[in-house]
Amino acid sequence: MSPDQQLDRKTFERVRGLIHQRAGIALGDSKQAMVQGRLAKRLRALRVDSLPSYLDQLDGNPQSDEWQHFTNALTTNLTAFFRESHHFEHLAQQLRLAKGQDLFRIWCSASSTGEEPWSIAMVVDEVGQQGPRKVEIMATDIDTQVLQTAAQGIYQLERIEGLSVARRQRFFLKGQGPKLGRCRVRPALLKRVQFQQLNLLSGRWPIEAPLDVVFCRNVMIYFEKASQRDLVRRFAALLKPGGHLYVGHSESQFHCEDVLDLVERTTYRRRAP
Ligand SMILES: C[S@@+](CC[C@H](N)C(=O)[O-])C[C@H]1O[C@@H](n2cnc3c(N)ncnc32)[C@H](O)[C@@H]1O
Incomplete structure (x- = not known):
């Protein structure tokens, strides 16, 4: 699977499990496109050719700095000054x-x-x-x-x-x-x-x-x-x-x-x- 290819169910479940384990974030089913888009950027930056191999690398390196990038990529940061004033x-x-x-x-x-x-x-x-x-x-x-x-x-x-x-x-x-x-x-x-x-x-x-x-x-x-x-x-x-x-x-x-x-x-x- 290339960085921009459609995310298959099994890979999505893997991402879901990993971000849940790291940050407690429970990604809903509707987040597949978001996950795909955000991680594709990481794959391109690292010149890794597929999401499964990116996830293999992460899994194999529990202390890797890439975990932080993975987490950063999957958080939702919407906010505003004086939100809910x-x-x-x-x-x-x-x-x-x-x-x-x-x-x-x-x-x-x-x-x-x-x-x-x-x-x-x-x-x-x-x-x-x-x-x-x-x-x-x-x-x-x-x-x-x-x-x-x-x-x-x-x-x-x-x-x-x-x-x-x-x-x-x-x-x-x-x-x-x-x-x-x-x-x-x-x-x-x-x-x-x-x-x-x-x-x-x-x-x-x-x-x-x-x-x-x-x-x-x-x-x-x-x-x-x-x-x-x-x-x-x-x-x-x-x-x-x-x-x-x-x-x-x-x-x-x-x-x-x-x-x-x-x-x-x-x-x-x-x-x-
Ligand atoms: C939608 S923003 C909300 C920002 C702000 N509190 C507001 O209401 O405008 C959610 C923030 O929670 C952070 N976040 C997600 N999981 C987290 C965790 N396990 N521990 C700490 N922060 C987390 C995200 O990085 C993101 O910046």
């Missing part, structure tokens, strides 16, 4: 309620290309002295390529079109000359977020309790129900009582009522133990 309004309230608190810790756990953590950072900056003394924002993702984009904070101008003029001026620098048409997050905001790679499905997370807020939005939809429930419990264990978990608009049914209260659609609050 009600969470950011809720966050601003929580920050104000925590006025005077020494440290307020936020984990953005599937940060993709950075629009979500930069939106969090903008809210933190806007609340400023009306909030906690210090705010830590940790942003993680399994995909190293999107993390690189996120940490650079450089975007096409269209990406920030939906932001108010005040936010655009306060938080972004417009590119000039060869950088025309792009913008970059201002250095003062860049300092507010720490990025690192993290697989949500791994048994150990380098994130310590207690957290005030966890964003885990629009990633659990790619996982099976059992993994989603397990994840939500692990987030709850990291949150301080009264801390909040934000999930995506189509993510629900976690059976976590003993540890989390649903306070408004897709916003959960950690119960006191």
Whole structure:
């Protein structure tokens, strides 16, 4: 099978098994064309002539760097600044309620290309002295390529079109000359977020309790129900009582009522133990 040939069922099942094992992502049947298109690019880059031989090479090298490319190729990274904006309004309230608190810790756990953590950072900056003394924002993702984009904070101008003029001026620098048409997050905001790679499905997370807020939005939809429930419990264990978990608009049914209260659609609050 050449890189561009139709993906057969057996090969698709193999890809499906491997990405599930690596990232917990459960690819639906409708994803065959997507898988084929994305992996064909890897095959061309590596000059490998067929997907089965690419998969053989991966299988034979559990430590190979190619695993990261394979994972990066199969993640879906759709995101936007202030997506599902009600969470950011809720966050601003929580920050104000925590006025005077020494440290307020936020984990953005599937940060993709950075629009979500930069939106969090903008809210933190806007609340400023009306909030906690210090705010830590940790942003993680399994995909190293999107993390690189996120940490650079450089975007096409269209990406920030939906932001108010005040936010655009306060938080972004417009590119000039060869950088025309792009913008970059201002250095003062860049300092507010720490990025690192993290697989949500791994048994150990380098994130310590207690957290005030966890964003885990629009990633659990790619996982099976059992993994989603397990994840939500692990987030709850990291949150301080009264801390909040934000999930995506189509993510629900976690059976976590003993540890989390649903306070408004897709916003959960950690119960006191
Ligand atoms: C659709 S984006 C959502 C981005 C952002 N949270 C939002 O709501 O706009 C999903 C992100 O989850 C990441 N992801 C997928 N599987 C993951 C895993 N096992 N651990 C951590 N991140 C993962 C993908 O790389 C991708 O960037």
